[in-house]
Amino acid sequence: MLAATGPNCNRSAGEEFDRLVERHQTALLRLCMVYLRDGELAKDAVQETYLKAYQALPHFRGECGEKTWLTRIAVNVCRDMARSAYFRHTDRRVTPEEMPDRPGExxxxxxxxxxxxxxxxxxxxxxxxxxxxxxxxxxxxxxxxxxxxxxxxxxxxxxxxxxxxxxxxxxxxxx
Amino acid sequence: MNDRKMRNSIHLAVDGYGRELKPDPFLAARVRAQAQRKDGRKMKKIRFSAAFILAALLSLLTVTALAATAYTFIRQARSVQQEKGPLEKWTLEEKKMILEAMQRDGLALDEEKYAALEDAQGEAAQRIANELLLESRLPREALKETYGFEEASFSLFEKTVSIDEAAEAWVVAYRPRRWEERIGSYTVRLSAGSGRVTACAWSLDGLEENAFQPDNWHAAHWPMERVNRLLSFEADREARRAEKEAAEGPFEAWPLRDKAAFDEEILTQGYPRGDFVVNILPDAEDIPESGALAMAQAEAERMGAKEEERAAEQISFFLMPDDSREWLIALRGGYTVEIASPSGEVLSCAGPEKSEREESENTAQAADGDWIQAAWEAMKETYGLIEETRPFFSAQLEGENGGAKVTFTSKHYNPRLAGDYVFTLRGETGEILSSQWTLQEAYAQQGKAEPWRTARLWSAYEFNQEALLREKGRKIMAEAGSEVSWGMDFEHQAAYDTLYREAGFSRETYFHGLPTALDIPKEEAVFLAAQAVKEKYGAAEETLELAGPALAFDVTDPDAPVWRVSFLDRESMYAVALSGAGGQVLSCVRMDAGN
Structure with missing residues (x-):
């Protein structure tokens, strides 16, 4: 829960934000990747998610899990992007079979x-x-x-x- | 499949699907800069993808055929290929064996590189060996000349290199990742003796001209010119849309007829739209715009939208990927309604963001701590886990027959990979009555993987390794004086990422490395990058001094490492990518925080 280590503790908002980015960026990328099916769009969506989170951070009271909070934002961002012209008209998706093989992975x-x-x-x-x-x-x-x-x-x-x-x-x- | 298995499977599938995406080390700083500049205006996205796209393209450049004479080395190479598969799976010793055979066969190898191979270790040695074996780019040039490939088009293809049955030629095959039936595949043969290109072939060579008609993507087959056009089509549309948006506002807010007109060429040209929607106009059988809007407003009202929140903001009518048709109506209060046409079924109605709910957590209460601690001690003793792995597990406590059952489940890894550790305890004494690890048998069949991180199922061994790895990582971070894994100085970052790469983590995520003697040093990389920025953007020396640089030696592709030099300040970021070995500028872009 964010409340224990969140904005109310001794960390600055900036430090707290850095922690949120480091801790959740990968999971959010994967979630957005599945929604948007495009690596670059997913990165954009995560950036937009964190921008919204950064702006809302001072008002976040830790009433729910930080993961839930960020996920909600990310889902809304993805839905918006999925409706955007950019998404509709740019076929840059990556499907699993297009991904390069990586030994052991x-x-x-x-x-x-x-x-x-x-x-x-x-x-x-x-x-x-x-x-x-x-x-x-x-x-x-x-x-x-x-x-x-x-x-x-x-x-x-x-x-x-x-x-x-x-x-x-x-x-x-x-x- | 029960619900829990379903959950596990979906975790695995989603995690696996996105595993190639690497976190962006500049993200936090960029978001802060972006937020500071926002000033109440809606910001446009910053796109930082150019360098990564180029890196992906470059990765396709590296595995090319060898200019070779036949004889011993090629037979040995065939033998290794048959046993191990593609070059990426060969060991360093096997590569060195082939190189020695090449020398014995009289091939002139680059002496400087060959000498450097003797002194190099680990990844650097692998990279030099690969360069010595496979540095010809002849096949790509041949395809450009013969079939009109453009550099960007190679990104659509997957390449494999093999030695033909007669051991007379290297065969470089290019197979499209999508639309194979339409695009066909291309093959280039190089003489093993001379290294020259002897043949270039296309699987659709010889087809009648009408197989490629009409001259758009409706045709059954596409020559390379049309494949090239496919890529430029997207870019051209983007440019036209951006121009119109600059004058008339965001695409979504354009009038319905304008959006449909803009998308019309997708249908007329036969552009492969996959599962993307296309803006169209409703016909006589569809719900009319006014009717759809009224339905959307009624739905929003039902959800509590006030009158002023029910005004239309954006109206779209889509041809869906399955050829069904759908209205999408966004209302001012943040309500979005999707309505199928002509049936009128309301597919979804989403309101504005709601307040968050308390996250439910299935963790044991403090009073249950003794049971859990007793089970944890048993877990260490029975299965050999070290104390440092405790944070990796969550514990669930259930009462059972006057005693208790404690189940440890991995928090950080999917339960399917780690299984459950289940302990039953006697009520009065807390004595352990039974213990079970649900993957005991499956893991015994799997055995240990090398590197350990790649094991599909994780036992105590892998968790212990993970804990030790993190401890090593933390030490490097502490030495670097950093609290985050991506904010270290150049050398420590490289040490940290190397540690994780060698443990089997993704090279794309842990991409920092150190240059070898064959690469340009970092001072030269910074100098060349600054030169490129000054030449392209006219940036002043003092601006660049104030703005950085941030440095990375990206070894995602060990055969084609890239220097990434960024000059980042509050206003903008100059990102320059240079080839690691030669210092050629691969890309030089400026990304302003506001564009």
Whole structure:
């Protein structure tokens, strides 16, 4: 929790901000990468996220986890960017198979398949899956983040699971 | 797949998908500078990607065919290739063996480099060996000349180098990463004897001209000219859009018909749109604009939007990737509504940011600490974990049959990689009744990986190594007087990153290294970078002195290291990339905080 080490302790806001950047930048990059499917756009989104966070930091009272806080900002930034002209008209995405192999870091095929299936989910289902399963928010929190009822989130998660199951075919049960 | 497995799998998939992205060491400083300049105006994004894009392009330059004579060395190389695969997987000893054979076969190697190889260690030695083996760039030149490749187009291709069956030629194959059926693949053969290009081929050579018609991306197959055009098409659109935005404001706020007109060429030209949406105009069967707006306003009202918050801000109508159609309406109060057309189904309605909720944490209370401590002691004793690994685990305590069950789960690594350590304890005494590590059997089958960090499943051994690694890293940071892992001086940063690279971490994340004797020294790199900035932007000497420099010797690609010299002040940043060996300027860009 940020409150224990946050703006109210002896650190300056600048130091606190540096810590937030160092601690969460990589996770946010990965989240944004999945949303935007483009490394450069993901970097932009993370920069925008931290800009918003920097401006809001003096008002952040540590009422929730810093990760949740940053994630909420990042998701909104990604949604905005996904609607932007830049995103729509620039096909600069990177898919897993385009990434260079790195000895010792190859992902197992089933993980690649799941990543690919996840990427191919329609956005409204992908949003729910990422917030619920990857960012570990509750269904109610996901609903608040997306402007949906918890029941709708639940339906979307159920639908997303079915879509993933279909996409993964026989690999599903072996996961 | 149950919910927990699903969660684990998605963590792994997402983490794996984004593993190539490296943190930006300048991010915090840049954001602060950007915030200070904001003054209530909406800022545009700063883009710092040019150098990275260039670095990615350069990485494709390095694995090229060898100018060689046939005989012993090439047979040995084939043998190693068959056993180990591509060059990246060869050991240094194997490379040295091939180089010795090349000398015996009478090939003239660069004496200076060959001598440097004797003294070099680790990554530097690997890099020099690679240079000696593979420094020809002939295949790229041949493809440019024969098929009209442009430098940027190589980024669309993946290259592999192999030795042909008859051991007469190196075969360099270029396969497109996307749209292979349309683009085809290219192959260049180089004589093993002379090192000269003997043949250039395209898998679509010989097709009738009509296979490439019409002259746009609707065609079944694309010659290289059209591939080149694909890249310039994007850039051209960006330029035109930027020009129009400068005059008329952001694209999203343009009138519906203007957005549709701008996007029309995507459809007429057959530009591969993947899963991107295209702005179109609704037809007679679609919900009209006025109807969609009314629906969106009703949704927003239902969510509590006041009247003034329900005014339309942006209205778009999209052709979706699956060819469905959708209205997207953004209202002034921060409400965004998506409506399918013609069905009228409200797909989503998002409101403005809500206040954060308390994060739920599944951690044990202080009163439960004794149980957890007892289980932790047992965990160390049973599985060999060292005390320094404790921060890596969270503990969950559950009451069970008058006693307790404590489960340790990795906090920092996905549970699928680390498994759960489960202990049951007797109620009265806290005695450990049973212990279980859920990956015991699977790990025994896997065994230890080299380097350890690359192991798919982690046991106590890997966690201990991780803890020791971090301790070493902290020592380097302390020596450097830095509290963050990216704010050290040049030498310490290189030592820190080398430590992590050698443990198996991504080279792209831990990219700082030290130049070898074959590279230009840092003083020369700074001098050349400053010259480039002065020549290109007319920056004054004193400006550059005040602004830096920040230095990095980027060894992401060990065969093509890059000096990155940045002059950063509150207003702008000059970023210069130079080839490590020759000091050629690869890129020189200025990024203003406000643009």
């Amino acid at each position: 190859e992902a197992p095929p089933e993980r690649e398949a799941l990543a690919q299936a996840l990427l191919e989910l329609p956005r409204r289902y992908k949003d729910a899956v990422l917030l619920y399963y990857y960012q570990d928010l509750s269904q109610e929190e996901v609903g608040k983040a997306l402007g949906l009822s918890a029941a709708t989130v639940s339906r979307r998660l159920e639908r997303a699971r079915r879509m993933l199951k279909t996409a993964l075919k026989g690999k599903w049960e072996n996961e």
